[in-house]
Amino acid sequence: MRYFKLTIEYDGSDFSGWQVQPDRRTVQGELYRAFGELSRGEIKITGAGRTDAGVHATGQVASVRVETDLSAGAIHRAVAAKLPADILVKQTEEVPPAFNARFDARSRRYDYIFMMKETSLWRGRFLPVGSGIDVHGMRKETRGLVGLHDFTPFASSGGPSGSKRCRIIRAELIEARPLLILSVTADRFLYNMMRSIAGTILRVGRGKGPGIKEILESGNRAEAGPTLPPHALYLVEVTY
Amino acid sequence: MRYFKLTIEYDGSDFSGWQVQPDRRTVQGELYRAFGELSRGEIKITGAGRTDAGVHATGQVASVRVETDLSAGAIHRAVAAKLPADILVKQTEEVPPAFNARFDARSRRYDYIFMMKETSLWRGRFLPVGSGIDVHGMRKETRGLVGLHDFTPFASSGGPSGSKRCRIIRAELIEARPLLILSVTADRFLYNMMRSIAGTILRVGRGKGPGIKEILESGNRAEAGPTLPPHALYLVEVTY
Numbered sequence: 001m002r003y004f005k006l007t008i009e010y011d012g013s014d015f016s017g018w019q020v021q022p023d024r025r026t027v028q029g030e031l032y033r034a035f036g037e038l039s040r041g042e043i044k045i046t047g048a049g050r051t052d053a054g055v056h057a058t059g060q061v062a063s064v065r066v067e068t069d070l071s072a073g074a075i076h077r078a079v080a081a082k083l084p085a086d087i088l089v090k091q092t093e094e095v096p097p098a099f100n101a102r103f104d105a106r107s108r109r110y111d112y113i114f115m116m117k118e119t120s121l122w123r124g125r126f127l128p129v130g131s132g133i134d135v136h137g138m139r140k141e142t143r144g145l146v147g148l149h150d151f152t153p154f155a156s157s158g159g160p161s162g163s164k165r166c167r168i169i170r171a172e173l174i175e176a177r178p179l180l181i182l183s184v185t186a187d188r189f190l191y192n193m194m195r196s197i198a199g200t201i202l203r204v205g206r207g208k209g210p211g212i213k214e215i216l217e218s219g220n221r222a223e224a225g226p227t228l229p230p231h232a233l234y235l236v237e238v239t240y
Numbered sequence: 241m242r243y244f245k246l247t248i249e250y251d252g253s254d255f256s257g258w259q260v261q262p263d264r265r266t267v268q269g270e271l272y273r274a275f276g277e278l279s280r281g282e283i284k285i286t287g288a289g290r291t292d293a294g295v296h297a298t299g300q301v302a303s304v305r306v307e308t309d310l311s312a313g314a315i316h317r318a319v320a321a322k323l324p325a326d327i328l329v330k331q332t333e334e335v336p337p338a339f340n341a342r343f344d345a346r347s348r349r350y351d352y353i354f355m356m357k358e359t360s361l362w363r364g365r366f367l368p369v370g371s372g373i374d375v376h377g378m379r380k381e382t383r384g385l386v387g388l389h390d391f392t393p394f395a396s397s398g399g400p401s402g403s404k405r406c407r408i409i410r411a412e413l414i415e416a417r418p419l420l421i422l423s424v425t426a427d428r429f430l431y432n433m434m435r436s437i438a439g440t441i442l443r444v445g446r447g448k449g450p451g452i453k454e455i456l457e458s459g460n461r462a463e464a465g466p467t468l469p470p471h472a473l474y475l476v477e478v479t480y
Contacts, residue, residue: 009362009365011360031377056361085360085363086360086361088359088360088361099403118330119249119328120250120251121249121250121324121326121328123325123326124251201478
């Protein structure tokens with residue numbers, strides 16, 4: 001048995017998300033297929049973040065257990081040749097057997113990218129929001145995310161039960177006109193949490209609705225903003 | 241009769257190009273449909289550049305003749321509501337009847353965008369070329385384009401007959417890592433000329449094939465580089 005850590009970029013547009021599902025095209029499913037042709041025995045692939053349908057990644061991480069004699073470099077080249085064009089393994093490293101991409105992750109960073117003008121050309125990559133939004137107000141809200149909070153109001157039903165406490169390590173609103181990037185690093189993210197946070201902060205940018213702090217204190221899901229579409233969300237980095 | 245000048249952005253991915261064709265989805269076809277619902281009589285729409293299937297535009301210009309009493313502002317809003325999400329009219333101005341977007345254009349600017357790293361995420365927008373290319377050599381070739389030349393070697397068969405002389409007004413290779421933008425402004429472009437120029441310059445960047453000057457002097461189509469794919473080409477600006 002050999003153990004590898006993969007750093008992966010993908011275009012989420014044509015995937016039913018990360019997680020393998022019968023009869024659906026998923027990123028994990030494509031990786032299973034590619035590694036299946038290289039392994040003499042059973043394979044196991046674990047991703048750090050189970051991104052939804054349409055969500056992109058520039059720094060997803062997966063741990064892979066595979067029965068092979070190939071080196072990391074040979075695995076890297078062989079898998080690259082077998083993967084479709086919308087998945088790119090950026091790095092393949094050999095790791096100790098105990099490494100688990102999901103449970104060993106210390107933090108994950110997601111970026112939600114707004115575009116401050118109308119666009120026909122980039123609508124599948126960024127969320128067009130027009131130019132008349134209050135970036136200053138949005139930045140204030142973004143800063144208010146940092147710390148340990150119960151994110152129940154920002155978790156979609158359908159996620160697992162259990163604690164909804166997440167520690168936000170860093171939260172920034174980066175202005176790179178015409179792009180506006182909401183970048184959040186946390187120890188964990190609840191189901192749809194990042195898209196719901198983005199929806200709340202955008203609503204503030206439009207001068208409407210309660211802010212993050214107020215919603216966290218209320219504990220009320222109905223207070224949170226809309227869950228924004230997946231195509232402007234990127235899993236950017238996982239740290240260990 | 242009223243006459244308007246439109247400045248148009250579109251995502252070329254799902255169009256069979258600019259020009260209206262029976263049973264094909266085209267940009268001009270969608271504009272005819274949208275204006276058709278506003279006009280009491282016959283419409284005429286002329287584009288400055290007849291972009292191919294897959295080619296994008298951020299600054300296409302069209303002239304429109306339409307029978308209506310609506311102001312430019314009202315036309316602008318009404319057409320926006322009728323167009324699909326992959327076409328955006330950025331500006332609508334009333335112009336004199338004599339204005340013709342195609343024949344009055346003094347120059348057109350096309351950008352061909354390379355991406356200097358492997359990518360799964362941006363492959364539908366830029367052409368991934370890896371990082372090991374000779375940018376300096378490519379820049380030298382790009383400069384050699386400027387001036388009045390017979391571009392026969394860079395014209396695909398299938399274009400109209402007649403003079404193949406084009407005046408290149410400006411030609412630049414803009415480094416915006418990881419992007420590398422080949423930006424060319426000319427009084428006219430022959431069929432597939434920009435994609436063939438880009439293929440020749442990229443080939444030089446890989447240390448192969450003859451340069452632009454040599455090919456122009458030879459007059460031989462077989463000397464030119466490959467016609468690169470359309471999805472990395474943008475019609476950026478038309479000047480009058």
